[in-house]
Amino acid sequence: MISFRPTEEERAFCEVAKTIAVEEMRPSARDCEQRRSVSASIAKRLHELGFLGLELPESWGGLELPLISQAQIWQVLSYGDLGIVQGLPGPGEAASLMRQAPEHPVWRPYRDAGQTGIWPTVAFIDGEETIEVRRSRDGYRLNGTSAPVRRAAFADWVVAAGKDNEGEPVIVVFDERTWETIEGDFRLGLLAAGLGRIRFSDVFAGNDRVLARGEEASALLGHARARQCVLEAAKEVGLMEAALDYTIEYTAGRKAFGQEIAKFQGVSFTVAEMAFECRGARNIAWAAACRVDEQGRAAEGFAWRALARAHRSVRYVTDQAVQMLGGHGYVQEYPAEKWMRDAQAQVLLYARETDWFIRRGEQLLDERKERVAP
């Protein structure tokens, strides 16, 4: 039955998340940005509430929530601050790989570490081209530098997906610092997220470091990527909702030419369009979450699409927020400029929107059967 009503459980989670987002994350967003890391107290709080293990298997002590529930929670947390969300400790993108293969021995130390303290921080490299993976007798040798990834600066673990020199997909897992972190020069946004590049200088990964290879790696990765696309889209929705709400409040109070600027259609119509974008992106993200929950990997095109749509909307909404604030939108005493920077950094980090659309289009064109509307 078509319904937009969250479950009781989801509502309870979101209520807690909203409190933290508004009372803790939002007020410390600038501070975390300047210190280029997330405050330990926020990380601790979220860990205690289980928010760092939403995607992790129950058998590990994670919450193993459906994607639709996670989407809502991340949306609310990102309403607080996306920079902080993207810099939180824990498994990050790798969680979806853990969830799919919880019994794999490569994860054992990770699982163990999580039983006594905060989940270790994992940086995930989805880099087919930037890192050379040479197959050797009893493992692989890695060389090269990744594109920027988040939490590179704080990573305890690194998970790298790539293709080896014979073109076979492989996912390797490092649980100790065999890599080097290149700090780089980041100024745009998500500055609390520990952006950086991971460099491997002839690093050997034995077969015991391999999570999967071949078809299996490809399937694991494809599904993990789809899950990640949905969650990143949901986070972007949270950010745009923050920008929308702030803009409404600001323009309701600010006066010019003798009245609240909200009364000018040049403002109010733009705000309405921002709301259109938010709702549209949210629904597309939610629908993708439900589909991935139901259909698994078969739904990945919908996940890509959700992210492409969110990319477009979050750029539009945060840009208009700055625009509606005028000069105040451009200065750091107001949050809008940071949101616009964070949005653009997020869009860059999670690939190109046109590219996601074309990939989805290739799927559509290659589908042989007639498409049935949902």
Place this chain on the structure above:
Amino acid sequence: MISFRPTEEERAFCEVAKTIAVEEMRPSARDCEQRRSVSASIAKRLHELGFLGLELPESWGGLELPLISQAQIWQVLSYGDLGIVQGLPGPGEAASLMRQAPEHPVWRPYRDAGQTGIWPTVAFIDGEETIEVRRSRDGYRLNGTSAPVRRAAFADWVVAAGKDNEGEPVIVVFDERTWETIEGDFRLGLLAAGLGRIRFSDVFAGNDRVLARGEEASALLGHARARQCVLEAAKEVGLMEAALDYTIEYTAGRKAFGQEIAKFQGVSFTVAEMAFECRGARNIAWAAACRVDEQGRAAEGFAWRALARAHRSVRYVTDQAVQMLGGHGYVQEYPAEKWMRDAQAQVLLYARETDWFIRRGEQLLDERKERVAP
């Protein structure tokens, strides 16, 4: 020296053109649309003034104007009605081929016909894939049906550009009715333009019907296409200016909620954006005209670009004109709905805007030297 000031000659031409556009073409636009042809009196008038021979060589009695002058004149005429403009008799797109090779014997009867009466109507087929051109001993055999072209219904001549079965470009010219016209089912727009398809059923074209082949054909065609792109872009600018002016007048007079609707920013801002589009598209078209005048075929990327831009703008401006008129925009007692239909038909007729952009982009990526800004 950068200047936006037309020459005295151009101004004189445009003044005459404007009078005809406003006093004759605009009032009979609906009528011509219903009768699906241009009224003879308008055609005669424009012929007498030389407007049907703007592109033709002086040696033929044409005006052989620079492209920048022609662009302005077609812009003004299309301000009257694009449907009529596209259905006028005369050489049409083929004029640019005539201009480049005025001495070619294939044109002799055309030139002769123009000395005593109105220039014969030529339909131009730029159809590389729809028509099969088979090389035979002393000429070509043509088979197949063209995509819709304008003036197919009235054509005295047909010029067809294509590639033969060995992939060599060739341009053939027919001065008698060896083809068949397929009337088709046209409802969208440009209904006075005699839209139709040309069918060749094993039609033989002797070598004396060949204007050019190989490299020569390719060069002639490339330059002619560039010239045509500029002129079609200019026509679209004229149409959008008509839609803009009408919208301003309408919204300045129409009242709602107790005041002129122009006073709502939802209206006035849209009208401003329509003006932005018109100016932008006009300047890009003019700049392309100047470039093609100066650099010939080397400027063809600028011509494509002008058309792609005009396509986008004319769709936007005519759509918004309908929107600003509200219900009146949708009914045939007001001109806006026709302009929107004509605009869309024009855009379809002259290829896909995304396609022109990508072609231009391929040029940019293939240019080896660093680009110098103008």
Place this chain on the structure above:
Amino acid sequence: MISFALSPQQKQIKELVHWFAQHEVRPLALEADRLGRVPEEWLQKVNKMGIQLNTSSFGGGRSAPAAGQKPDKKEREGNRVAVIAAEELAWGCPAIALSLPGPGLGGPPIQSSGTPEQKQRFLSIFTKDEPRWGAYALTEPEAGSDASGIRTTARKVDGGYVLNGQKIFITNGARASWVVVFATVDPKLGRAGHRAFVVEKGTPGFLATRTVHKMGLRANETAELVFEDCFVPAENLLGGEELYSAAAHQPSGFQVAMKTFDSTRPIVAAMAVGIARAAYEYTLEIVRRDYPKQGRLYYEAAELLAEAEQEIDAARLLTWEAAWKADIGEANAMEAAICKAVAGKMALRVCAMCLELLGPVGLDGHLVEKLYRDVKVFDIFEGTQQIQRLVTARRLYAPYGVHV
């Protein structure tokens, strides 16, 4: 639980309506556009099949749908069923869909504001014996988006009212058995002076003067109505005197009109979605068949089609959200405005993208160009883009006490 899966009933109705749209409506679409009307014999046939555009499947949502009715079911789903059905019908052909017999947009106001006697009198006439229509007349030559500015007057006289004025853009206005007409008893009272009347065909002084030629939706009749000293008996005042004579904050005729929008806008949005989907599916087939499998055109098409697919689905979800809110009994004015605004704009854009993909041949006898002409009005009627933005903004700013 958040879900986008259809209930068994929704699924059943969707399939049923789709079957009808595909086999009975679509084959007629281009011909009806050419003729400028839907053939009488087709309407007769369809009406005998019991297919109507009535309030139960199309609008108010206060009554459960005729098929699969389960009166004791906990959650109402009439509005969701209605938008699902409307999408399928418009997928077949929007002009024919709007021409189907039934009360049409006149249904919701009678359903929501009529007295029991009026509901019986006016809604029971839609039977299988003969196709009949209802209509809805709000717009006037000098009052388009500004519904509060209507000038048609209703002068109270003995036993009823005398109407004078003109209405334009009235769907099925000439063939309708009755028309819900909005008029003012006193322009000085503003919205409080508005009244809604049900005027029956053949009432002296009530004339459908002419039908209008339009850019699209040509198969669907759009009439102009004139009221010249037209006497309407008191029992045709919608809701009766008591609806208007109560306290000042009781629903005025204006509110009757506006309330209608909250249920009709999602329907209009759903139709726009159906049109866009029709264009998209039609084009997808052609591209799959005729386009090269690589190179420039292939990637162009992939991008445009994926965008179209996403935009269609996004608009559909917004429409479902508005319908869902109505079903659970929550205020949905903002959601109704949002889905209408988004779907109307999206559908035109998708049709234009599809035309771009079809290229010049798309000019000649292809469904998509008709859909393009049809769809533009979905950005205009039932409130323009601009009005939907205004309605949305009003709701967004309400918590701050700013009336925009």
Place this chain on the structure above:
Amino acid sequence: MISFALSPQQKQIKELVHWFAQHEVRPLALEADRLGRVPEEWLQKVNKMGIQLNTSSFGGGRSAPAAGQKPDKKEREGNRVAVIAAEELAWGCPAIALSLPGPGLGGPPIQSSGTPEQKQRFLSIFTKDEPRWGAYALTEPEAGSDASGIRTTARKVDGGYVLNGQKIFITNGARASWVVVFATVDPKLGRAGHRAFVVEKGTPGFLATRTVHKMGLRANETAELVFEDCFVPAENLLGGEELYSAAAHQPSGFQVAMKTFDSTRPIVAAMAVGIARAAYEYTLEIVRRDYPKQGRLYYEAAELLAEAEQEIDAARLLTWEAAWKADIGEANAMEAAICKAVAGKMALRVCAMCLELLGPVGLDGHLVEKLYRDVKVFDIFEGTQQIQRLVTARRLYAPYGVHV
């Protein structure tokens, strides 16, 4: 004759400025952004080279440019030269360009409304011995786009005026030798009460309280100014009393401010064009070098780059048109508004497209992300997008006597 070819003088200046931008400005761009200022020694050096941001190459256009001056030439081309130069400078780095010594945006009002004595006094200080700046202070905390709503007061006293109020977003406001300040002698008079003053650094009661941290343009100082019982002598009233004491329809201080916009907006637009071009050229090189030569990414890039190129050129042509109109002495308020609106929006869009093409690596130490942060303010300062639409619409509706 319609032409888009540069005159020999325009070409010469373009090449000169481009050389400077390429070799002196660009290499410093990222570092200055990181530092949050332009190094003093660089400013000293550049000032010694005679390079300034002054009214002759930047604004009013009433005086011919310093280089290649031909006083007896028939057609003035100062405005065209100015926009050509501004594009090149911003191509190098907009933040550094705005930090160059010179009167900056304070130049045009002095040039156009100052007395001969004032022009001499305030414009002659920009010499090679030491870098100096002028500034322009209109915006207030409660008056952004609404320039008519300024609250800074100017109370007439013996021998001059006493200013009280606050100004924000003042480019080079703290380092400026003088600031053109707009204030009102009586808020009740509305625009007629406005006056423009030249307030010199060090004047008691005049304080640059702090510099603001911004999204971009970080190398360029943006200050807040406070006036507390700040006495300004009568000779610093811009244009002198006679400019304001004449008939009521004589230029008010407000008009001085607005007139400035007609010459500064094309400059701002030209800078936006220069920023977009810098991003585009940078990205084109990388795509040419690193992208595959076929397949999905290739066609994506081709489309985005061609769009970017077209949009940049379109905005440049609009900018040239506004400058040309000023050069030939025609009113150009609408053209100035159009080019500013189009260029500001275009430049952000182009920078975003370029970032999309760069992908994740674009986050790390690439010029384009800085340009993206810099460029957003070009949609805001010197009149927001919204103001430009208003100005344009006013001109469009003027023939119909409708004041929008």
